[in-house]
Amino acid sequence: MSFPVRPGTQRVRWLPDRPGSGTVATVADPVVVRDGDASDVGRMTWAATEHLRAAWREQAVRAGAGEVCFLVAVVDGHVVGKAVVDWTHNADGSAWLWMFSVHPDFRRRGIGRHVLAEAEDRARLHGCPAIEMAVDDDNPRARDLYVREGYTVAGTHMDEYEYTETSGATVRVASPGALLRKAL
Numbered sequence: 251m252s253f254p255v256r257p258g259t260q261r262v263r264w265l266p267d268r269p270g271s272g273t274v275a276t277v278a279d280p281v282v283v284r285d286g287d288a289s290d291v292g293r294m295t296w297a298a299t300e301h302l303r304a305a306w307r308e309q310a311v312r313a314g315a316g317e318v319c320f321l322v323a324v325v326d327g328h329v330v331g332k333a334v335v336d337w338t339h340n341a342d343g344s345a346w347l348w349m350f351s352v353h354p355d356f357r358r359r360g361i362g363r364h365v366l367a368e369a370e371d372r373a374r375l376h377g378c379p380a381i382e383m384a385v386d387d388d389n390p391r392a393r394d395l396y397v398r399e400g401y402t403v404a405g406t407h408m409d410e411y412e413y414t415e416t417s418g419a420t421v422r423v424a425s426p427g428a429l430l431r432k433a434l
């Protein structure tokens with residue numbers, strides 16, 4: 251089920267039940283995709299190293315400044331998914347989707363597709379001609395999902411970043427991957 255969407259509104263979908271998934275969500279729980287803020291970051295309990303939380307908080311602040319759209323998926327009060335749509339990353343005016351993930355206990359129930367659809371709607375409303383994202387070469391199942399949703403490989407992409415661990419050590423990451431693009 252999908253609803254017309256405008257910035258600031260909520261997108262609601264009922265979750266299919268997936269026996270054995272171990273989630274706290276049931277068939278009766280809708281998933282709501284909405285704009286997130288810094289208070290939502292504290293409720294993202296999965297994959298929550300401090301450097302990730304700091305990165306997510308930074309995006310919540312950027313959303314307040316209108317530079318990005320920070321989407322969260324909420325089930326029964328739990329923040330179980332998120333994505334950032336960046337309006338400033340690409341010089342050609344296309345949107346840049348990143349920081350996309352779903353809580354492991356809530357995967358394979360359509361939440362990722364639901365967040366993706368909302369991200370694309372927001373980009374359309376923003377006037378973007380296309381939306382792009384990068385996917386690591388070691389994440390073929392996620393790439394398959396995007397291809398099924400209409401994305402095509404537009405090139406290669408090296409995801410390079412560094413962060414400081416609580417111990418003070420600097421970690422440098424370089425992950426080769428594909429650049430994906432979908433016309434809107």
Ligand SMILES: CC(C)(COP(=O)(O)OP(=O)(O)OC[C@H]1O[C@@H](n2cnc3c(N)ncnc32)[C@H](O)[C@@H]1OP(=O)(O)O)[C@@H](O)C(=O)NCCC(=O)NCCS
Binds near residue numbers: 351362389392395
């Ligand atoms: C990619 C991701 C956001 C998809 O979210 P989701 O809620 O599971 O997505 P959906 O339920 O809408 O779609 C599931 C589909 O994604 C694909 N998929 C992607 N990664 C997968 C994984 N690790 N395990 C299983 N399926 C995966 C499958 O093809 C699946 O399709 P199927 O259920 O028909 O077999 C989620 O798997 C995730 O958070 N992965 C870890 C972080 C990540 O890789 N982010 C993307 C970076 S580009």
